[in-house]
Amino acid sequence: MASYLILQKILKTGFVSEPAPQPDPALRTREQALQAEILKVFGQAVAIRHVDAGSCNGCELEIHALNGPHYNIDGLGVKFSASPRHVDVLLVTGPVSRHMEAALKRAYDAIPDPKWVVAMGECACTGGMFGESYASCGKISNVIPVDVEVPGCPPTPTALLQGILAAVSKDAPNANG
Template structure:
C-alpha cells in the first residue's frame, strides 16, 4: 500500500508537445513506387477509393478520404513478385492539408488573434471515434486549454465550426444553420475521414457525404480517427488563418 502511495505522489504527468511526429506505430504518408502489375489491386483494396491509379507505377492518394488502413501497401506486396517499393513513411500528412497555415506555434493565438479561439463542435453523423479523441485533447496529457482554445455551446459565439462525422440527411440542415449563425470571419474544420472525405460510409439515401458538400471547408484533419495532437495543430493553424481575416 505504501509503495502505491509513493508512486502516486512521485509520478508526474508529462504534457505532450504538439508536433507532426506520430508514434512508432503511426502510419504516415504513403510513398514509394507501386509495381505496375499491382496498381489495380491497390486501387481495389482501398475501401474509401482514396488510392487512384494513374499508370506506369504512378498513383495519387486523397488523404481527405484515407483512413490509413494499409490495405493498398499489403496489396502491392502481395501482387509483386518481390517486395514492393510502396510503403508507409513516418512523415505526417497534416502539413499537406494545411498549406494555408504559415506558422504553427503556441504563441499564435495570444500574439496574433489577441484573445481565445472559440470553437463550436458539430457531430454531423459520426461513430463517435473522433469525438472521443476530441475529449482527449482536454486531458492533462494534451492540455488543449494551455493554447487558449475553448469550446462554445452556441455557434453565435464561435470563430470556428469543427465538424465530425459524415453529414447525414437529418443533420444537413443543422450544419448549414450552424454555419450561417456564426459571425464573420468564420472558419470550418472537417475533422476525420468522414467529414473530410465522405466515403467511409459509401453512398446511401441517408448520407449527404463530406462537410464541404454543405458548407465551405478551410481545414481538413485526416485520420480514422485523427490523433489529438493533429487536431490541436489544426486548431492552432486555424487561429493563424483567422488572424489574417480579422
C-alpha cells in the same frame, strides 16, 4: 490460497500492457506556437463549436482526450463553446447525415465572420465508408465550405491541434471571411 495463485500468475506473466510513451519535447514547441498564434490572431482565446454530423464517435473520443489534462488546450487558449454565435471555429465530425444537413448549415450561418471550418476525420473529409447516399450527404464540403481537413480514422489529438493552428494561422487562406 486463490490470491496466492493469482499473484504467482501475475509474477510469471509479467507486464502485458504497453509502456507509457516517452515525452516528446517537439510537442511543447507546437503547443507554444499554437498559443502564440491564437493570441496573435485573436488577441484572446479561440472558441470552437463542435458539431457531430453523424460520426461513429471515434473522433469525439479524441476530442475528449484533447480536452484532458495531458494536452491542456484550455491553457493554450482553445475553448469549446455551446453556442455558435460566440465561436471562431466550427469543428465538424462524421459524414453529414441528411437529418443533420439543415442543422449544420444553421450552425455555420450563426457563426460571425471571420469563421473557420475544420473537418475532422476521414468521414468528414471524404465521406469515408458512407459516401453519398439517400441517407448521407457525404463529406462536410458538400454542405458548407471547409478551410482545413484533418484526416485520420480517427486523427490523433496532436493532429487536431495542428489543424486548429492551420485554421487560425494568419498565413492560412480563409475562404469564408
